Amino acid sequence: MLMHDPVATQAGQGAAERPPMAPGRLARVRSSLLSPDLALPLLVLALFVTTALLEPSFLQLSNLQNILRQMSVLTVLACAAAITIISGGLDLSIGAVAALSGVVAATVMVDHGVLLGILAGLVCGAVVGLVNGALVARFDVSPFIVTLGMLSVATGTALIITGGLPVYGLPTSFTDPLGYQKVLGVPISFVLAFATLLVVGGILAHTRFGKYLYALGGNRTATTYAGVPVARYTTVAYVASGLLAGLAGLLLTGRVAAAQPTAGTGLELQAIAAVIIGGIALTGGSGRARHALYGVALLTLLSNSMNLLSVSSNAQLLVTGLTVIVAVVADRVRRR
Numbered sequence: 001m002l003m004h005d006p007v008a009t010q011a012g013q014g015a016a017e018r019p020p021m022a023p024g025r026l027a028r029v030r031s032s033l034l035s036p037d038l039a040l041p042l043l044v045l046a047l048f049v050t051t052a053l054l055e056p057s058f059l060q061l062s063n064l065q066n067i068l069r070q071m072s073v074l075t076v077l078a079c080a081a082a083i084t085i086i087s088g089g090l091d092l093s094i095g096a097v098a099a100l101s102g103v104v105a106a107t108v109m110v111d112h113g114v115l116l117g118i119l120a121g122l123v124c125g126a127v128v129g130l131v132n133g134a135l136v137a138r139f140d141v142s143p144f145i146v147t148l149g150m151l152s153v154a155t156g157t158a159l160i161i162t163g164g165l166p167v168y169g170l171p172t173s174f175t176d177p178l179g180y181q182k183v184l185g186v187p188i189s190f191v192l193a194f195a196t197l198l199v200v201g202g203i204l205a206h207t208r209f210g211k212y213l214y215a216l217g218g219n220r221t222a223t224t225y226a227g228v229p230v231a232r233y234t235t236v237a238y239v240a241s242g243l244l245a246g247l248a249g250l251l252l253t254g255r256v257a258a259a260q261p262t263a264g265t266g267l268e269l270q271a272i273a274a275v276i277i278g279g280i281a282l283t284g285g286s287g288r289a290r291h292a293l294y295g296v297a298l299l300t301l302l303s304n305s306m307n308l309l310s311v312s313s314n315a316q317l318l319v320t321g322l323t324v325i326v327a328v329v330a331d332r333v334r335r336r
Contacts, residue, residue, distance in 0.1 A: 039330070040278065040294035044301060051305040058308055065187055071300045072193035073098070073252045077271035078278075078292035079200045080244035084143070085275055086204065087237045088217035088284030089136060092147040093128065094245040094271060095264035096154035101125040101249035103158045106167040106259035114174045121253075122246045128154060129242020133235030151268070158261035167259040178254025189251050196247065201289035213237060217284025273320070274299050277327040298323070 051058045077094050084091040101121040109117025128150065135146045178189045204210035212233045215223040224230050248267075253259045274295030280287030302323065306316045 037290075040291075040298065044294065044297050047298065047301050047305060051301070051308065055305075055308045058305070061185070063304070063308075065182070065185070067300055067304050068190040069187050069255060070304070071296050072187065072189040073248050073255070074267070074270055074274060074296045074300065075190075075193040075293060076196050076244055076248040076251060077267055078274045078296050079197055079289060080241040080248070081268070081271040081275045082280055082287065082289055082292045083200065083204075083213065083237050083244070084241050085272075085280055085282060086217050086284055086287055087213040087234060088220055089143040089234065089237065090147060090272075090282075091129075091132065091238065091241045091245075092144065092268050092272075093132065093150040093154055094241060094248070095267035095269075096151045096158070097125050097128050097242055097245040097264070098249035098252060098267060099259075099261055099264035100128070100154040100158040101246035102253035102259040102263060103161050103167060103249075103261055105246075105250055106170055106253055107161060109171060109174060110167065110169050114171050117174070118250060121250050122243060125242040125244070125246020125249065126239050127242070129239040129245070130235065132242065133238030136238060137231040137234035155262065155265075162259070162261045164261065166261075168257075170253070170257055170259075175254050175257040178251060179257055189255055192247075192251065196244070197289055197293055200244075204289055209233065209236065214285050217286070219285070270299060273324045276324060279327075295327075 057063060077098065080094045081091060101124045104124040105117045105121025107117075108120040132143075132146055132150055135141050136143045181188050183191050204213065212223070212228055215226075215228065216230060216233060216237075220230060249264070252263055256263075275287075275292050276282060276295070277298055278287070278291035278293070278295030280291050299320065302319065303316065306319065311319075
């Protein structure tokens, strides 16, 4: 005769009667797993550990410091891209503006000293941003068209100033800190980039300017009817983007100890890709500055890992492109 265990029977009945997880809870769990603040840091950590296991030289201090130096310029440019994208715009000129600002800074620096050179580079970036912002805001021109045209203008201007040749002979008081010196083992260029990220994140999260940028990206028409001076804040967003591009140009020039008129080629696409991978929607109105850092870290680690593992440059382009596509799809799924 078979004996029935009443405890097991009750447990089985409880399991059978337990209601399935509600669709709303499933959606929240899936959204949490796909959240940039959880998924991306875990992905970066997984890539870090995997590369360290496959290539022990990855953990050498010199390589880790090199990764941080590479991240510094892209982090600042990603902050520039994030500001305009959050406001519902787009700035394709930031890479070219970085190169132009570096050229202007180096040219002034050689003849008039470091401080005037730094000031000239930052002012150059801000002025270009002001032109972009005025055309977008005052004349209601598409930011894609305006900044794409400015990309060519900035590149051409840099080539004219230098005659197509790099600017050398920069003061060591400028190049040594950005190229070699460190703070507790961390390159100074990354310290400056991380400080910039904190400042931009604080402005976006805790100031009226930041809140208006989110409102502009979320619903420009409603923001206009609410009485917000849309043209003014749009212009300021592009000025901030240009100023940050100028800072990135200084970091890049100091790191390589020369100003290359074409040094910014492709950097704007990397910065925008980092922003998208980080979870900042191209439609605007959402995202945080730290999300841009996640994307920068992932792209830089991915590039460094593939270089150490001797992956061909063609395959690297393929992998980077697929990474961007997967990130966009994951972000769309999470938002739904």
